[in-house]
Amino acid sequence: MTDTGPGRLGVSIEVKPHAYDPIANPDLFEGVLARRVIAFAIDLVIIGIPPIFAALFIFVIGLVTLGLGWILFWFWWPATLIWALCYYGLTFGGAASATFGMRAMDLEMRTWYGAPAYFVLGAVHAVVYWITISFLTPLILLVGLFNERRRLLHDILVGTVVINNPFRAQLLRRRGR
Numbered sequence: 001m002t003d004t005g006p007g008r009l010g011v012s013i014e015v016k017p018h019a020y021d022p023i024a025n026p027d028l029f030e031g032v033l034a035r036r037v038i039a040f041a042i043d044l045v046i047i048g049i050p051p052i053f054a055a056l057f058i059f060v061i062g063l064v065t066l067g068l069g070w071i072l073f074w075f076w077w078p079a080t081l082i083w084a085l086c087y088y089g090l091t092f093g094g095a096a097s098a099t100f101g102m103r104a105m106d107l108e109m110r111t112w113y114g115a116p117a118y119f120v121l122g123a124v125h126a127v128v129y130w131i132t133i134s135f136l137t138p139l140i141l142l143v144g145l146f147n148e149r150r151r152l153l154h155d156i157l158v159g160t161v162v163i164n165n166p167f168r169a170q171l172l173r174r175r176g177r
Contacts (some may be wrong), residue, residue: 004156009033013127014138016113017113018024018112018113018149018161019110019112019113020110020114020163020176021044021115021163022147022149022150023146025169027164027169027170027173027176028163028164028169029149029150029163030164030172031091031148031164031166032107032163032164033144033145033150034164035105035106035107035150036102036105036107036162037106038101038105039099039101039104039105039107039143040053040101041101042100042101042104042105043087043099043100043101043102046087046099046100046101047083047084047087048138049081051076051079051083054076054079055073055076058070058072058073058076076155077100077137085123085126086123086129087099087117088122088123088125089120089123089126090117090119090122091122092109092117092119092122092125093117093118093119093120093121093122096108096165097110097116097117098121098165102162106164106165106166106167106168107162107163107164107165108162109122109125109160109161109162109164110161110162110163111143111159111160111161112114112158112159112160112161117160121158121160124158125154125160126155127157128157128158129154132153132154132157133154136153140152140154141153143156145176148162
């Protein structure tokens, strides 16, 4: 057993630098905010379709069972939340570190120090987004206009950054030369 000395807990905290420098690599951040809006709209459609079909199914079951099937609506709202959290967690935790909307817009999410996203980070990112947008209105989105990395408030709180994927960044680099 090693002596850590007085007042030492034996824990080292390593402060990592930002992995993505907007001055050295402007191609990683070019057009990110506008494409994030479109990606979000695509993701809303993808997230919204299954709960809409489930609600229609429950409604029809309720008609057939003379109202008894409408009890399933009690489970519909929690199931919708679980579906949204799983969607964000699984897509951010996948190999592309991006939702389907972000993939369509050539974006990916990374931690501020460069690591790919993972399931819990994706789910927490979604929860923090919905909480901040609920309390602070869409004004939280203005934060992205005033920082170099185009991070939104929930990105800063969770420790993530959304960048162009390597393929798009390479195309932008070629076009710039």
